[in-house]
Amino acid sequence: xxxTDTTQxxxxxxxxxxxxxGVLARVIGLFSGRGYNIDSLTVAPVDQEGRxxxxxxxxxxxxxxxxxxxxQLDRLVxxxxxxxxxxxxxxxxxxxxxxxxxxxxEKRVEALRIADTFxxxxxxxxxxxxxxxxxxxxxxxxxxxxxxxxxGLAEVSRSGVAALARAKRVI
Amino acid sequence: MSATQSQAGQMQAGAEILLRAxxxxxxxxxxxxxxxxxxxxxxxxxxxxxxxxxxxxxxxxAVHAAEGYARSTGKVGCVLVTSGPGATNxxxxxxxxxMDSIPIVCLxxxxxxxxxxxxxxxxxxxxxITRPATKHNYLVKRPEDLAxxxxxxxxxxxxxxxxxxxxxxxxxxxxxxxxxxxxxxxxASYRPRTEPDxxxxxxxxxxxxxxxxxxxxxxxxxINAGPEAAALLTxxxxxxxxxxxxxxxxxxxxxxxxPQFLGMLGMHGTYEANLAMHxxxxxxxxxxxxxxxxxxxxxxxxxxxxxxxxxxxxxxxNKNVPVEVPIIADAGRAMAALMAAWNADPRQTDKPAxxxxxxxxxxxxxxxxxxxxxxxxxxxxxxxxxxxxxxxEISREFGRETYVTTEVGQHQxxxxxxxxxxxxxxWMTSGGLGTMGYGLPAAMGVQIxxxxxxxxxIAGEAxxxxxxxxxxxxxxxxxxxxxxxxxxxxxxxxxxxxxxxxGSRYSESYSAALPDFxxxxxxxxxxxLRAESVDQLDDVIREMLATPTAxxxxxxxxxxxxxxxMIPSGAAHDEMLLGPEHGATSAGVTDAGLALV
Ligand SMILES: Cc1cc2nc3c(=O)[nH]c(=O)nc-3n(C[C@H](O)[C@H](O)[C@H](O)COP(=O)(O)OP(=O)(O)OC[C@H]3O[C@@H](n4cnc5c(N)ncnc54)[C@H](O)[C@@H]3O)c2cc1C
Ligand SMILES: Cc1ncc(C[n+]2csc(CCOP(=O)(O)OP(=O)(O)O)c2C)c(N)n1
Ligand SMILES: [Mg+2]
Numbered sequence: 051x052x053x054t055d056t057t058q059x060x061x062x063x064x065x066x067x068x069x070x071x072g073v074l075a076r077v078i079g080l081f082s083g084r085g086y087n088i089d090s091l092t093v094a095p096v097d098q099e100g101r102x103x104x105x106x107x108x109x110x111x112x113x114x115x116x117x118x119x120x121x122q123l124d125r126l127v128x129x130x131x132x133x134x135x136x137x138x139x140x141x142x143x144x145x146x147x148x149x150x151x152x153x154x155x156e157k158r159v160e161a162l163r164i165a166d167t168f169x170x171x172x173x174x175x176x177x178x179x180x181x182x183x184x185x186x187x188x189x190x191x192x193x194x195x196x197x198x199x200x201x202g203l204a205e206v207s208r209s210g211v212a213a214l215a216r217a218k219r220v221i
Numbered sequence: 222m223s224a225t226q227s228q229a230g231q232m233q234a235g236a237e238i239l240l241r242a243x244x245x246x247x248x249x250x251x252x253x254x255x256x257x258x259x260x261x262x263x264x265x266x267x268x269x270x271x272x273x274x275x276x277x278x279x280x281x282x283a284v285h286a287a288e289g290y291a292r293s294t295g296k297v298g299c300v301l302v303t304s305g306p307g308a309t310n311x312x313x314x315x316x317x318x319x320m321d322s323i324p325i326v327c328l329x330x331x332x333x334x335x336x337x338x339x340x341x342x343x344x345x346x347x348x349x350i351t352r353p354a355t356k357h358n359y360l361v362k363r364p365e366d367l368a369x370x371x372x373x374x375x376x377x378x379x380x381x382x383x384x385x386x387x388x389x390x391x392x393x394x395x396x397x398x399x400x401x402x403x404x405x406x407x408x409a410s411y412r413p414r415t416e417p418d419x420x421x422x423x424x425x426x427x428x429x430x431x432x433x434x435x436x437x438x439x440x441x442x443x444i445n446a447g448p449e450a451a452a453l454l455t456x457x458x459x460x461x462x463x464x465x466x467x468x469x470x471x472x473x474x475x476x477x478x479x480p481q482f483l484g485m486l487g488m489h490g491t492y493e494a495n496l497a498m499h500x501x502x503x504x505x506x507x508x509x510x511x512x513x514x515x516x517x518x519x520x521x522x523x524x525x526x527x528x529x530x531x532x533x534x535x536x537x538x539n540k541n542v543p544v545e546v547p548i549i550a551d552a553g554r555a556m557a558a559l560m561a562a563w564n565a566d567p568r569q570t571d572k573p574a575x576x577x578x579x580x581x582x583x584x585x586x587x588x589x590x591x592x593x594x595x596x597x598x599x600x601x602x603x604x605x606x607x608x609x610x611x612x613x614e615i616s617r618e619f620g621r622e623t624y625v626t627t628e629v630g631q632h633q634x635x636x637x638x639x640x641x642x643x644x645x646x647x648w649m650t651s652g653g654l655g656t657m658g659y660g661l662p663a664a665m666g667v668q669i670x671x672x673x674x675x676x677x678x679i680a681g682e683a684x685x686x687x688x689x690x691x692x693x694x695x696x697x698x699x700x701x702x703x704x705x706x707x708x709x710x711x712x713x714x715x716x717x718x719x720x721x722x723x724g725s726r727y728s729e730s731y732s733a734a735l736p737d738f739x740x741x742x743x744x745x746x747x748x749x750l751r752a753e754s755v756d757q758l759d760d761v762i763r764e765m766l767a768t769p770t771a772x773x774x775x776x777x778x779x780x781x782x783x784x785x786x787m788i789p790s791g792a793a794h795d796e797m798l799l800g801p802e803h804g805a806t807s808a809g810v811t812d813a814g815l816a817l818v
Contacts, residue, residue: 053543068410071360076352083353114539121536127357127377130410 053114060089060110062135062143062213063120064221068128069095069103076126077105086111086119090145090188092210102130106213108143108188133221135213143213147191148173149182153202161201168194179204232398235367236265239328239390241401242371244271248299250290250669251275252283256303258330258343261395275669275698278690280307282662284314284385285688288323289666292649293624295447297324297378298666304330305343308350308389313656315354315385320653321470322445324383326374327355333393334362347389356384361391364399372404381413382534383445413533417550417558424546425529426562428503433574434581435463436501436523438486441470441652442508442532443552444645450553451475451645454507457560462575464582466494468509469637470652477641483582484591487515488788489634492590492797493582495786498523499794500581506530508552511541512653513790513817521793531555590786591638592802601755605632605707605778608758609639609679612705615762622674623647624667628660628684631713634784636679658687661704665691668700675703675766682708682775683732692745695771703765704773706738709780717783721798722815738775747771790817 067073074093081088090108095101109119116134123132135141149170151161158180165172165182168190174181184194188211195206215221233241239262243251252275255263266274277283280302287298298318302311308329318325329351332341348360357377359370367390374386429435437458443450451474458465458481465475466486475482484491486498495517498504504526509515516522519541528544530537531552538547548555595607616623625640626649627633633650642648649667651659660678668676678685685706695702715730739749748768752761758776765772785800791814 053539072348072352072358075349079353114543117539118536121534121538121540125382125413125534125536127411 053117055113058110058112059116060108060136061116061119062141062211063107063109063123064133064135064213065105065107065123066096066130066221067103067105067126068130069101070128073103073128074105076128077107077123080122080126081107081109084122086115090210092212106211108211131221133215135215138215139219140216141213142216143187143211144185145188145191145211146183146185146209147195148207149184149195149198149203150179150205151182151198151202152179152204154178157201161198164194164197164201170194232400234261234265235364235390235395235397235399236261238368238399238401239371239395240265240269240272242368243299245404246372246375247296248272251299251301252277252286252290252666253301254280254283254303254307256307256330256343258304258332258392259301259307259328259390259395261392262301262328262330262390274301275665276694277662277665278693279688280310281314281658282665282688282691282694284311284318284325284327285656285659285662286666286669287325288314288318288321288659289626289649289663290670291323291325291666292444292663293646293667294670295646297326297375300325300327302327302329303343304332304347305345308345308347312350312354313654315351315387317651317654317656317659318385319354319356321651322383322441323385324378325385326378327385327387329387329389331360331389331391334391335393337391347387351387354385355387356382358387358389360389361394364394364397367394367399368402369405372402373408376404376408377411380411382442382537414549415533415551415554417531417548417555419558421546421548422555422558422562425505425548425559426566428527428529428546429461429505429563430566430568430570432503433571434500434502434578435461435505435575436497436503436526437463437465437505437507438467438498438509439465439471439474439507440468440509443471443474444508446508446552448645450551450556453553453556453560457556457563460560460563461570463505464497464579466490466498468512468515468652469650471509472637472648473642473645476643478643483586485637487512488517489638489784489786491638492588492786492799493585495788495794495797496585497582501526504528506532506544507556508532510537513541516541517788517796518791518793521795523794588799588803590799590803593800594802595755597755599754599756603752603755603758603776603778605635605709605782606639607755608705608707608776608778609635611758612677612679612762613640615759616675616677616766619675619766622671624649624664624671624674624676626650626660626663626667626676626678628678628680628687629655629657629714630681630684631709631717631782631784632679632681632707634714635707640679657684661685661688661691661702664702664704665694665700668702669698676701677703677705680704680706681713682706682710682735683712686736689741692742692747692771692773696746700771701769702771704771705765706773706775707778708735708738708775709778709782710735711780713782714784720783721787721789738773742771742773745771747773749773749775751775751777753777790814
């Protein structure tokens, strides 16, 4: 996409950082301070010694803004590597959601049936409620939540996106 | 085993380790102000002579002084302040250094680690507050990290795009034993690229060789890259014969007296520089960040040019203006590579086109957009531009190495327009943040670094009051800084905008109840001088320059004078306003432009 293109696109950006205090605040502060969107954000240590963390941010903007976000992240001192997974090639993005549905009778049965087609697991159950665990691409989770809305959807907790490039590519 | 290695195992108090690391980083001067949390450091300073401490009168001034020191030497400036209010007072200076890419290491005291988060006496969340105010910051929580963090901080401050770094030091870390560690060779994650990509250099040369209307636009990054980079730039521009303009931050990298120099560009740049930017077909930008003061309305900025941009910071490239050839590299390395590739390339430049381009530029030049008229009769009011020109001419007669700092406002712009610089690192001004009160402490730092040089702060009567307390520091250390106040009795830059954009409603911009600057100088053990009319000007300047102590020269200037040319916010380079000398019109500012700063 040329720099002059003004259409908005979504980007999944992965950042490898030193796992030190303040690093997440630095990344979040960068986004809020410069007015970039954060649609989703995850962070956790990813190596054995716990020295490196991976931050995955889903953001959106024009080509120029996304380029700028990458460059801004890249110049942070504790940042090792930055990759725009959306642009660099095919990637997989997955999210985990816990979805609580409260209801009885027909609706309860329907909720369970839909959960089954989505391969959601029941991780907690009472006579009036379920907690479903579901992993998948964010739009699959969106779709599931949408369907639960009429069936007693009570509460949702989502992990945010974890993402990797496909095949042998690493960041 | 070497001496340093054998000592490395020995434990010393944290404050001693800190000073040792500073010494190993080449620190000779620290600008600071004491307080409870940093008393252990002051104790350690008391017992040594290698590092000189300069006691300022306000922590903001400590940072500006360190900026002046850094900008005029190319070294990292070092600051030491206490916790809480000491640290918060330093914040303006830190942001100033961040915006202008000045390398600073600022040591802040902090309450002991076990009290952090308890709202302890003089506790502030310094790393939280300064995170967006610094290039990077550290809170040292373990004694074994102390020396490493200091080394790392200096490396980060000076590498890549330079900037301020804060090290927050809890008091227990300063008191307790800590080991010393040497600086390591490589940083784990921060390794800015400095060498240019040869393919991009080749593309740049191809574009430049076939240019019909080339233009070179350079900025503060060339100053950051050091005097060699400025020399390489100068050699390249002379070799190509291309016209060159510079930003406010870039002045001095190319000799102002050279005919290829078109003067500063941007909001208050010259007619020829701005129109050449607007009309060029190939633009070479070096260490400049396409700031809004420079580009004017973005969609009308240099519309026909193919752009090459050399910058050490990838985030400066394609930020405001899309470019065709991005070159992430140090300006010096890139200019060397560009010169080599230019000379190796057999293609000739388009001589007839270049001649025509210069003819066009010379026509623009004939406008003399910086022209002003000074009535020389006795008793006539002094024009601020004339005062600066005389300051320059008379200081040349004195023949000393001259450094100029400024405050912020009209006087700053007139200084940029009318005081020519032939060498880099001689001009210190607050460009990005535009901090009133910068000039006096910055001049202090410059004078510390260059004790025998002439250091002048070109000031406004409003700005100078923002850090006037530093007159005390000048007295204490016998620093002969000259404060040259262009006193128009207005916050002139504000008054100018009110005149042009707000129907001459001069809301709160009059400098009422000013001090008597002669008495003020006197009470701070300096000399006070005043010029009220044009016939007194030269004598006052001569006396100021001949005085061995600090001086405040209060120069009464025309209150109604405005800075021209001016590109109003939201306007394009070819929509410049010229001054009354050219039959000025009122500002044609759109509503969108009014909302801009
Ligand atoms: C009242 C007022 C009016 C102003 N009017 C004007 C005006 O008319 N014209 C004007 O020009 N400015 C003006 N300014 C200043 C303006 O706000 C900016 O500060 C200035 O234009 C920025 O200069 P620069 O582009 O050279 O960038 P700087 O802020 O100096 O940034 C340096 C750039 O170089 C890069 N760099 C750093 N080190 C290196 C290296 N070693 N190698 C390569 N690149 C490097 C950095 O990454 C950065 O992109 C005004 C300021 C004030 C307060
Ligand atoms: C700390 C700070 N506060 C406010 C401003 C806004 N401002 C810019 S120029 C200016 C007036 C400066 O007046 P003076 O120092 O007399 O300079 P002059 O423009 O008259 O030359 C003001 C208030 C600023 N730049 N910095
Ligand atoms: Mg004034």
